[in-house]
Ligand code: DAT
C-alpha cells in the first residue's frame with residue numbers, strides 16, 4: 001500500500017551535519033520526498049506534536065531538545081512508508097537499534113536520537129497536518145517509479 005509518513009531530522013542531526021547523509025538513505029530506499037522544510041519548532045507546536053508523552057519524566061527535556069535548534073521536516077511516500085521508515089530509523093534507544101539503521105549507525109543515546117518518524121498511519125496523518133499545509137505537499141511522478149514499484 002502506497003502511503004505517506006512524516007519524518008524529522010532533529011536539532012542534533014542538523015548540528016552534527018548529517019542531514020544529507022540521512023536524506024540520502026531515504027532517497028536510496030526509493031522513498032519519495034513530497035515535502036521538506038527547515039524550521040525552529042515553536043513550543044506550542046512541540047507540545048502538540050508530543051502530546052502523547054505529556055506527564056512522562058522525559059517530556060520537558062524532550063520539549064527543550066526538540067525546540068533547541070532548527071529541524072528538517074519531511075513528508076515521504078512509498079510502499080508501507082510508515083513501517084518502512086520506522087524500520088530504517090531503528091529502536092528509540094540507539095543502544096538497542098540495529099546496525100544498519102539510522103539510529104544504530106549514527107546515534108548513541110535516547111535523548112539525542114537524531115530522527116523522528118510517525119509510528120502509525122493515524123499519527124502520520126496527524127503529524128503531516130501539524131507541520132505542513134496542503135500546498136506544501138507536492139504531487140508528482142518520479143521517473144524511477146516504474147522500476148521501483150510494481151505499477
Ligand atoms: P520514537 O521517537 O521512537 O517514536 P517515542 O515516541 O516513544 O519514540 O518517544 C519520543 C521521543 O521521546 C524519543 O525519540 C526520545 C524521547 N524518549 C522516549 N522514551 C524516552 C525515555 N525512556 N527516556 C528519555 N527519552 C525518551
Ligand code: MG
Pocket residue numbers: 117119
Ligand atoms: Mg514516537
